[in-house]
Amino acid sequence: MKKITLYLTLLLISLSLQTGCRENQPVENQNDPKSFTLFNEILFYDGYAETADEPVPDGIYRISNSKYVTRLSDKNLTKIGNKLNLDIVIKAACDNYDRIGNVFLSLINKGEIYNQNGLVSTVEIARFITPFMDKNKSPEEVPYTFDISNIAKILKDTELSSKYDFWIEFDVFGVPYAANEQISGCAGKNYTFFGTLTFSNSEDFKESNNQKLISLSSFANFNNYKNTDVVGQTIRTLEFTTSTSIQNATLYLITSNHGANAGGEEYVRRNHYIYFDETLIDAYKPGGISCEPFRKYNTQSNGIYGRTERSDSEWASWSNWCPGDVIPIRIYDIGNVSAGTHSFKIEVPDAIFVDNQGDFPLSVYIQGEI
Numbered sequence: 001m002k003k004i005t006l007y008l009t010l011l012l013i014s015l016s017l018q019t020g021c022r023e024n025q026p027v028e029n030q031n032d033p034k035s036f037t038l039f040n041e042i043l044f045y046d047g048y049a050e051t052a053d054e055p056v057p058d059g060i061y062r063i064s065n066s067k068y069v070t071r072l073s074d075k076n077l078t079k080i081g082n083k084l085n086l087d088i089v090i091k092a093a094c095d096n097y098d099r100i101g102n103v104f105l106s107l108i109n110k111g112e113i114y115n116q117n118g119l120v121s122t123v124e125i126a127r128f129i130t131p132f133m134d135k136n137k138s139p140e141e142v143p144y145t146f147d148i149s150n151i152a153k154i155l156k157d158t159e160l161s162s163k164y165d166f167w168i169e170f171d172v173f174g175v176p177y178a179a180n181e182q183i184s185g186c187a188g189k190n191y192t193f194f195g196t197l198t199f200s201n202s203e204d205f206k207e208s209n210n211q212k213l214i215s216l217s218s219f220a221n222f223n224n225y226k227n228t229d230v231v232g233q234t235i236r237t238l239e240f241t242t243s244t245s246i247q248n249a250t251l252y253l254i255t256s257n258h259g260a261n262a263g264g265e266e267y268v269r270r271n272h273y274i275y276f277d278e279t280l281i282d283a284y285k286p287g288g289i290s291c292e293p294f295r296k297y298n299t300q301s302n303g304i305y306g307r308t309e310r311s312d313s314e315w316a317s318w319s320n321w322c323p324g325d326v327i328p329i330r331i332y333d334i335g336n337v338s339a340g341t342h343s344f345k346i347e348v349p350d351a352i353f354v355d356n357q358g359d360f361p362l363s364v365y366i367q368g369e370i
Contacts, residue, residue, distance in 0.1 A: 034079050034201035038070050039170050041091065041194040047173040049190055061114055066173040069114045072166040077155055081201030084152040086126055088197055091141040092133035095174035095192035096183055096300040098323035099130045102219060103197065104169040105151060114167050122218045124363035125151055127254050130172070130193065131324035136184055137299035142324050150250065150367055157211045170197050209369035212246050216344055222362040223353050234351040238344045238364060246337040249368035251276060251344065253330040257286055257320040259358020265351055266358065267318050275345040276334050284330070287320040294324035337368065
């Protein structure tokens, strides 16, 4: 009888361990065969601390406490359709501040393991800002959705997939120091957020022409005191050379304004001027929307959301982005690009960067047909 009892006990422990190992594994949505989850409540840690040694799911690699990567499998690629969405859910853990999150697509030579020195090309395909969250209050998570249908053309390009593997990088940089003191259950904890990342499709893929992808900048620092063409001016020129012409070319741009010090660039809306081959193609001022729809996700008291609602005009007067919202991807059709050397330029002439603090992280890439 003791042997049977021991056997049953060991069996239950084994089943428990197997169940535990399945947690956070990439999963497929049984109700939607065109949807698949690459990261399932993956746990991010203190971005400044020594890299955690906690186990990670099979096929996922922890590059740092704030960065995980995984390769898109052949099975994943068969599910990519013309209409491709990237769905992200951030769940509160022990960082109660607003932080930057990113998703990148990296091309790596076929069969090689992920290595940041071996990246053939990397583009940022999504950026978002976490809300101020108290994990003990509801709602405890916030959703984000991005239309990345253009990326589907890259992932389905047979010539590219024959040469390269496609890797997805999921970044959320955070620190738990304030939450260690302010949030019940966070004392002594060094983790920050849970993250879930899902690809979903609503259309079957239709054949497209071979794709050309040129990454000009991928979350690069941009300011007027160190990372600029001319010190004292907020201007950056990026040149590229293409040996073949590019048809139906599109330029994709992501910028966000940061600098939380007194008088920082985070709180001042500036005109941004965008040039391609020295021709002005856009002038925009980030923000200008109401952040009230995201108030419900900001469950931790903070200096951005007061006790009472603000009017649309009040928000528009200073907010460059909202905690809990996506950072927009700006898209420009630039037509056919001839073989030769071309340039992209961004200029924010009124930016000040008080005390040489703050940054406008810059991502730019060009995609077209060859």
